[in-house]
Amino acid sequence: MTLLPAFASSSSLAMPLVPRVYVNSQRRYDLVALEWTALGSPTFGRGELAVAPRGLWGDLTRFLPPIGSHVQLVCSMGNAATFETIVDEHSLRLDEDGETAIAILAPIITTALTSTLLGRHHLAADGRILHQRYASLAFNTTDETQCSTEPNALRHACCLFDSSDDSRPWSVGEALNYLFARDEAASLGTPSRGELLSLAGDIELAPTTLTGKTLSQAIESLAAQASLSIAGEGMTLRFYRPGLDGRYCRVELQPTGETFDPSQTNLARAAVTVSARPAQPSVYALGAPRRYESTFTLSAAWEDDSQLTYAQTVRSRGEQWEARRDLLRYWILNEDGADKSLPAFDCSTVHDDFTLSRMRQFHPPLFVPDDGSRPKLLVEYRAESTDEWTPYPGSVVASRERCAIRLDDDELPGDYFQAAASGTAELRITAAIDSDAVLSVHLEGDRNAPDVILQHKRNAHYDEILDSSKHHDPAIVRDDTPRLRQLAIAEAAHTTRPSRATLALATLDPAFRTGDLVPRIGGRGLSLSCRANRAPAVVRAHHDFVNQQTILELQG
Numbered sequence: 001m002t003l004l005p006a007f008a009s010s011s012s013l014a015m016p017l018v019p020r021v022y023v024n025s026q027r028r029y030d031l032v033a034l035e036w037t038a039l040g041s042p043t044f045g046r047g048e049l050a051v052a053p054r055g056l057w058g059d060l061t062r063f064l065p066p067i068g069s070h071v072q073l074v075c076s077m078g079n080a081a082t083f084e085t086i087v088d089e090h091s092l093r094l095d096e097d098g099e100t101a102i103a104i105l106a107p108i109i110t111t112a113l114t115s116t117l118l119g120r121h122h123l124a125a126d127g128r129i130l131h132q133r134y135a136s137l138a139f140n141t142t143d144e145t146q147c148s149t150e151p152n153a154l155r156h157a158c159c160l161f162d163s164s165d166d167s168r169p170w171s172v173g174e175a176l177n178y179l180f181a182r183d184e185a186a187s188l189g190t191p192s193r194g195e196l197l198s199l200a201g202d203i204e205l206a207p208t209t210l211t212g213k214t215l216s217q218a219i220e221s222l223a224a225q226a227s228l229s230i231a232g233e234g235m236t237l238r239f240y241r242p243g244l245d246g247r248y249c250r251v252e253l254q255p256t257g258e259t260f261d262p263s264q265t266n267l268a269r270a271a272v273t274v275s276a277r278p279a280q281p282s283v284y285a286l287g288a289p290r291r292y293e294s295t296f297t298l299s300a301a302w303e304d305d306s307q308l309t310y311a312q313t314v315r316s317r318g319e320q321w322e323a324r325r326d327l328l329r330y331w332i333l334n335e336d337g338a339d340k341s342l343p344a345f346d347c348s349t350v351h352d353d354f355t356l357s358r359m360r361q362f363h364p365p366l367f368v369p370d371d372g373s374r375p376k377l378l379v380e381y382r383a384e385s386t387d388e389w390t391p392y393p394g395s396v397v398a399s400r401e402r403c404a405i406r407l408d409d410d411e412l413p414g415d416y417f418q419a420a421a422s423g424t425a426e427l428r429i430t431a432a433i434d435s436d437a438v439l440s441v442h443l444e445g446d447r448n449a450p451d452v453i454l455q456h457k458r459n460a461h462y463d464e465i466l467d468s469s470k471h472h473d474p475a476i477v478r479d480d481t482p483r484l485r486q487l488a489i490a491e492a493a494h495t496t497r498p499s500r501a502t503l504a505l506a507t508l509d510p511a512f513r514t515g516d517l518v519p520r521i522g523g524r525g526l527s528l529s530c531r532a533n534r535a536p537a538v539v540r541a542h543h544d545f546v547n548q549q550t551i552l553e554l555q556g
Contacts, residue, residue, distance in 0.1 A: 016508075016548055017075055017508045017510070017545070017548065018032070018033075018545065019033040019073040019074055019075045019083075019510075019545060020072075020073075020074040020076070021033060021049065021071065021072070021073060021074075022071065022072040022074065023065045023069050023070070023071055024065075024069055024070050025070075025072075028065075029052075030051060030052050030063065031049055031050070031051060031052065031064075031065075031103075032049070032050055032052050032545075033047065033048070033049055033073045033545045034047075034048040034049065034050050034102075034544075034545060034546055035047055035048050035542065035543060035544050035545060035546070036073060036083050036085075036105070036510070036542075036543045036545075037540060037541065037542045037543070038512070038513050038514050038538075038540070038541040038542075038543075039514060039539075039540055040229055040230065040231060040514045040515075040539060041216070041219070041220060041229070041230035041231070041232065042110075042113070042216045042217075042220060043107075044106075044107040044109055044110060044231070044232035045083070045085070045105075045106070045107045045232070046104070046105065046106065047073070047083065047085055047104070047105035047106075048102050048103070048104060048105065049064075049065075049071060049073075049087075049102065049103040049105055050100050050101065050102050050103075051063045051064060051100070051101040063101060064087070064090055064101050064102075064103045065087050065103055066087065067087050067088065067089065067090065068086060068087060069086065069087045070084075070085075070086055070108060071085045071086065071087060071103070071105055072084060072085070073085065073105075075510045080510075080511070081510035081511050082234075083105075083107075083510075084107065084108040084109075084234045084235065085105040085106060085107055085108055086105065086106055086107075086108050086110075086111060087103045087104070087105060088104050088105060088106035089103075089104035090102070090103060090104070091103075091104055107232050108234070108235060109188070109232040109233075109234065109235050109236075109237070110216070110232075111187075112185070112187045112188050112215070112235060113188075113214060113215045113216035113219070114214055114215070114216065115184035115185075115214065115215045116212060116213070116214055117137050117179075117182075117184060117210050117211065117212070117213055117214070117215060117218055118133070118134065118137060118211060118212070119131065119132055119133040119134055119135050119137065120132055120135050120136075120137050120138075120145075120161050121154060121160045121161060121178075121182075122135075122144075122160060122161045122162070122163070123148045123152060123160040123161065123162045123164075125164065129152060129154070129160060136209060136211045137209065137210045137211045138207070138208065138209040138210070138211065139170045139175050139205050139207070139208045139209075139210070140169050140170050140204075140205055140206065140207045140208065141207045141208075141209065143163055143167070144161070144163040145161060145170075146161070146162055146163065146167035146168060146169060146170070147159045147160075147161070147162060147167060147168050147169060147170040147171075147174055147175075148160045148161070148162035148166075148167060149162070149166050149167065149168060151193065154178075154181040154182070155181045155182070155183070155185075155186065156180075156181050156193070157181075157193055158174070158177045158178045158180075158181035158193065159174045159177070159178060160178070165373040165374040166373065166374070167374075169204050169205065170204075170205045171197075171200060171201050171202065171203055171204055171205060172200035172201075172203045172204075172205050172222055172223075172225050172226040172228075173193075173196040173197040173198075173199060173200040173201035173202075173203070173226075174196075174197070174201065175205050175208075175222050176196050176200070176219065176222050176223070176239075177193045177196045177197075179215065179218060179219065179222070184215050185215060187235060188235060188236070188237060189234070189235050189236030189237065190236070190237050191237070191238070191239060195239075196239070199226065199228060199239055199241075200223075200225075200226035200228065203225065203226045203459060204458055204459050205222070205225060206225060206458045208221065208222070208225075219237070223239065227241060228240065228241060229241070229242050229514075229515065231513065231514045231515050233513065238515070240515045242515065242537040242539075242555075242556060243517070243534035243535055243536065243537050243556040244534060245515070246515040246516050246517040246535075246537055246538075247515075247516050247517065248516075248517045248518075248519065248535070249512065249516045249517065249518050249538075250266070250522060251266060251267050251503055251505070251518050251520075251521050251522065251552075252264055252265050252266055252267065252521070252522040252523050253265055253267040253270075253521055253522070253523045253524050254523045255523060255524065262506075264523060265506065265523070266505050266506050266507060266509070267503060267504070267505060267506060267521065268504045268505060268506040268549070269504045270501060270502065270503045270504065270521070271501065271502045272499070272500075272501040272502075272503075272521075272526070272528065273499060273500045273501070274499040274501075274526075274527075274528060274530055281445045281446065281449040281450060281451060281452045281492065282442070282443065282444060282445035282446075282447070282449070282451045282452070283441075283442070283443040283445065283451070283452045283453075283454065283488045283491050283492045284440065284441075284442050284451060284452070284453045284454065284488075285440065285441040285442075285443075285454040285456060285460070285484045285485070285487055285488035285491070286438050286439070286440050286453065286454065286455055286456065286457070286460075287438055287439030287440065287456050287457060287459070287460025287461060287462065287480060287484050288434075288438065288439060288457045288458070288460060288461045288462070289434035289435055289436070289437065289438050289439075290353050290434070290435045290437050290438065290439055290462045290464070291363065291366070291432050291433070291434050291435070291461070291462065291463045291464070292350060292351050292353070292432060292433065292435060292463075292464050292465075292466055293365050293366040293367065293430070293431065293432040293463075293464070293465040293466060293469045293471070294350050294430070294431075294432075294433075294466050294468040294469050295428055295429070295430045295468060295469050295470040296333055296345070296403070296428060296429055296430075296431065297426065297427075297428045298331035298332060298333055298404075298405070298427050298428060298429060299331065299332055299333070299334055299339075299342045299343065300328075300330075300331060300420070300423075300425070300427075301326065301330045301331060301332040301334075301339060301342065301404070302326040302327050302328065302329075302330055304423065308327060308328075308421055310412075310414075310417055312324055312327070313327060313328050313329070313411075313412050313417060314410060314411050314412075315409075315410045315411075316410050325406075326406075328407075328412060328416075328417065328420040328421060329406050329407040329408075329412070330404065330405075330406050331404065331405055331406075331407075331427050331429075332402065332403065332404040333345045333360075333402075333403035333404065334403075335347055335357070335358070335359065335360050335402065335403050336357055336358050336359045336402065337357055338359075338402075344357070345403075347360070347433075347435075350433075350435075350466065350468065351435060351466065353435035353436060353437035354435050354436055355436045355437075356436050359401060359402040359403075360402065360403050360433045360434060361398070361399070361400060361401070361402065361403065361433065361434070362377060362398045362399075362403050362404075362405065362429065362431040362432075362433060363431060363432040363433065363434070364376055364377060364431065364432065365377070365378060365430050365431055365432055365465075365469070365471070366432050366463045366464070366465050366477045366478075367430075367465055367469070367471040367473060368477075377396055377398060377405070377429060377430070377431050378391065378429065378430040378431070378470065379391070379392040379396050379405065379427065379428075379429050380392060380427070380428050380429075380430075380470075381416055381419075381425055381426065381427045381428075382419075382425070382426050383415060383416075383418070383419035383424055383425060384419070384424055385424075385426060389428065392407065392413075392416070392427075393413060394407060394408070394409035394412075394413070395407070395408040395409050396408060398431075403433065405429060428470075430469055430470040430471065432463070438457075439460050439461065439462040439479075439480060439481060439484060440484075441481065441484045441485045441487075441488045442488075443488050443489065443492050445492065452491055452492070454487060454488065454491055456484060456487060459480070459483075460480040460481075460483060460484040460487075461478050461480050462476075462478065462479050462480065462481070463476070463477040463478040463479075464476045464477065465477060499528050499529065499530045499536055499554075499555070499556065500553075500554065500555050501518075501528055501536060501552075501553075501554040501555075502551065502552070502553055502554075503518070503521075503551070503552045503554065504549060504550075504551045504552075505549060505550045505551070505552070506549075507548065507549070507550070508543060508544070508545065508548045508549055508550050509543075509550045510543050510550070512538060512541040512543075512550055512552060513538065513541060514537075514538055514539060514540070514541060515537055515538060516537065516538040516541075517535040517536070517537055517538075518535065518536055518537075518538065518552070518554055519535035519536070528554065529556070534556055535556060536554040536555060536556035537554065537555065537556045538552050538553070538554055539553050539554065539555050540552070540553040541553075
């Protein structure tokens with residue numbers, strides 16, 4: 001096996017680019033770098049380091065750096081680059097050229113990504129930061145796993161978990177920034193909070209649990225929800241969207257017949273597959289069900305009991321409580337007509353988007369109070385139909401199975417008990433319910449092309465307060481139709497088979513990295529792009545120090 005790099009055929013007058021090898025900051029002249037391959041996450045790269053043949057006898061592996069050693073490959077000629085690595089494995093190879101001791105190299109950044117995640121940092125009501133060491137690291141799964149409205153100081157400014165009324169759902173950008181503010185990421189170089197929010201601050205994170213995952217797995221999981229790719233350079237993480245973010249790089253090939261000019265040609269050979277754009281597909285982008293706020297009058301859902309006493313309605317004193325728990329407490333909308341003894345509620349009277357008779361669920365109102373707190377179900381009652389409505393002062397629990405509520409206090413208000421026991425009480429609720437129509441955008445396409453259906457239930461909403469709401473403030477609170485349309489347009493533009501190319505450069509260029517963009521082969525006018533507003537991106541950059549050549553794999 002030839003271990004010293006040979007001269008590249010197209011640059012035989014140039015000096016070969018031989019990386020200097022440093023092990024734990026000490027120069028090693030008896031080691032030679034064979035190759036380094038730059039990859040995306042979670043591998044980030046792989047390389048080989050060999051013992052130079054000097055007639056050594058015995059176990060050659062004893063001359064290799066110990067596993068875990070820090071190794072730098074420094075290329076200081078041409079397009080300079082430094083590869084920060086660690087020794088991951090030892091290998092001994094035997095072939096027709098003899099024995100070769102090989103150290104397999106991995107990027108040093110992988111050492112900082114193996115920590116296992118557990119616990120979370122919670123913002124207390126008094127402003128203190130509580131480290132809940134053994135709590136589940138879950139985002140947007142319950143009210144307790146929501147995000148604080150303002151950043152706080154951990155290792156750097158980040159939002160924390162917050163269960164107060166002011167909390168909000170985590171975005172992908174805020175969740176990534178929180179992970180990087182934890183101690184597990186202390187040795188990493190990471191983007192700033194501002195950079196992460198510009199990339200993914202407007203993308204709401206789906207309910208996600210990261211307990212027990214490694215830092216690498218957690219970052220991958222979050223980034224995937226924002227279509228972000230990750231590159232590792234030294235101890236620094238870089239986020240980008242393939243084909244959109246990256247350095248534009250030149251690949252040149254002179255036309256046949258011209259006098260060779262090294263400054264105009266850096267391509268030795270190539271295998272290129274450029275996909276033609278197919279017929280435009282029809283795209284259906286679907287969001288969440290359209291949600292409407294209204295005020296609903298409920299029906300009493302218990303059997304009359306003329307012998308009922310007040311004591312029997314008190315949870316802590318009532319005998320046979322489970323048998324009596326609905327008495328004077330359980331109210332329903334009967335939206336599905338399941339209770340034949342009560343009038344069925346026709347949801348189509350709320351809005352035309354309600355077309356089915358089925359069970360639904362009450363959600364908090366869409367109206368935001370003046371103090372900015374989180375809205376809660378507004379329940380009101382009155383003793384007679386001519387009385388004024390009075391807010392119910394106690395606790396109310398909404399059913400998760402249908403539009404129904406239960407008054408959940410230990411004791412009922414006295415005036416309410418008298419009216420409900422006599423059958424004159426009325427009760428209403430101001431809440432939001434989901435309709436049978438979803439927020440949707442449809443882009444017409446070629447009927448012969450297969451339809452594309454996009455699901456964005458968590459990130460595209462339509463919320464409206466109707467004039468039938470007690471708040472008397474009809475307004476469209478949220479309409480993500482423009483955003484959903486942009487997602488559909490982007491999908492329609494990019495729904496095509498990606499072009500693929502393997503480009504072998506005529507020389508070694510270690511400056512190429514994953515995410516770099518190569519839109520065309522200059523000198524031939526060959527465009528590699530088949531997606532609108534995107535360029536093929538490097539997904540693998542193989543630097544062969546032996547043959548002095550860089551081989552790029554592109555896709556996009």
